[in-house]
Amino acid sequence: EDQVTQSPEALRLQEGESSSLNCSYTVSGLRGLFWYRQDPGKGPEFLFTLYSAGEEKEKERLKATLTKKESFLHITAPKPEDSATYLCAAFSGGYNKLIFGAGTRLAVHP
Amino acid sequence: DTAVSQTPKYLVTQMGNDKSIKCEQNLGHDTMYWYKQDSKKFLKIMFSYNNKELIINETVPNRFSPKSPDKAHLNLHINSLELGDSAVYFCASSREQGDGYTFGSGTRLTVV
Numbered sequence A: 001e002d003q004v005t006q007s008p009e010a011l012r013l014q015e016g017e018s019s020s021l022n023c024s025y026t027v028s029g030l031r032g033l034f035w036y037r038q039d040p041g042k043g044p045e046f047l048f049t050l051y052s053a054g055e056e057k058e059k060e061r062l063k064a065t066l067t068k069k070e071s072f073l074h075i076t077a078p079k080p081e082d083s084a085t086y087l088c089a090a091f092s093g094g095y096n097k098l099i100f101g102a103g104t105r106l107a108v109h110p
Numbered sequence B: 001d002t003a004v005s006q007t008p009k010y011l012v013t014q015m016g017n018d019k020s021i022k023c024e025q026n027l028g029h030d031t032m033y034w035y036k037q038d039s040k041k042f043l044k045i046m047f048s049y050n051n052k053e054l055i056i057n058e059t060v061p062n063r064f065s066p067k068s069p070d071k072a073h074l075n076l077h078i079n080s081l082e083l084g085d086s087a088v089y090f091c092a093s094s095r096e097q098g099d100g101y102t103f104g105s106g107t108r109l110t111v112v
Helices: none
Strands: A003-007 A010-014 A019-026 A030-038 A045-050 A056-059 A062-066 A070-075 A084-092 A097-100 A104-109 B004-007 B010-013 B019-025 B031-037 B043-050 B053-057 B064-070 B073-078 B087-094 B107-111
Touching: A003 A084, A003 A097, A010 A019, A019 A030, A019 A084, A030 A062, A030 A070, A045 A056, A045 A062, A070 A084, A097 B043, B004 B087, B010 B019, B019 B031, B019 B087, B019 B107, B031 B073, B043 B064, B043 B073, B053 B064, B073 B087
Parallel strands: A010 A104, B010 B107
Antiparallel strands: A003 A019, A019 A070, A030 A045, A030 A084, A056 A062, A062 A070, A084 A097, A084 A104, B004 B019, B019 B073, B031 B043, B031 B087, B043 B053, B064 B073, B087 B107
16 A cells, blocks of 8 residues: 655754654655645645655755655754644555655754 | 635534535646545545546545535535544645645634
């Protein structure tokens, strides 16, 4: 069965302390790996799509990378405003649907 | 202008009632979705429509019935509400299946 697993479940960082979030996936016919940011009481906000192993994308302090089995979201010198839940999702070509992981709750403290 | 808008934002209702949630997108997207986010924040797809046609219907109780009058609207009607239906329901849209989704801000349904 198609599955997306994110780790850690929660992460607490000091401002400026870089780290990485992991997303491992098992899907039939991956057609895209997506990262979203979700703030409390709001809908997920699209960040990146990665389509093939080796691909990287950057946006401000965030960089997403993709291998054949997992994706990483690297956060460089985070700020308190980066605090949110980060969701990873894989589009399964076999089932024609976007499958989400449970998310990583990131808290960045000044 | 809000890209994907859902109404209402909050819905508190008693068990056994019937309720509807409305969704509209002004992005010109062809595909719309309903997702359910449970108390553990896990997002799970319920339905997907492409140009008013049902594409995905997950193992959702038949008390849930989506309706798409046109490709800009996807409403969700729920009959005989149960306590376990309490969750946040998100509408989303995409240009095509496999593209990045744009989500609405969610409807928090509480069944008492």
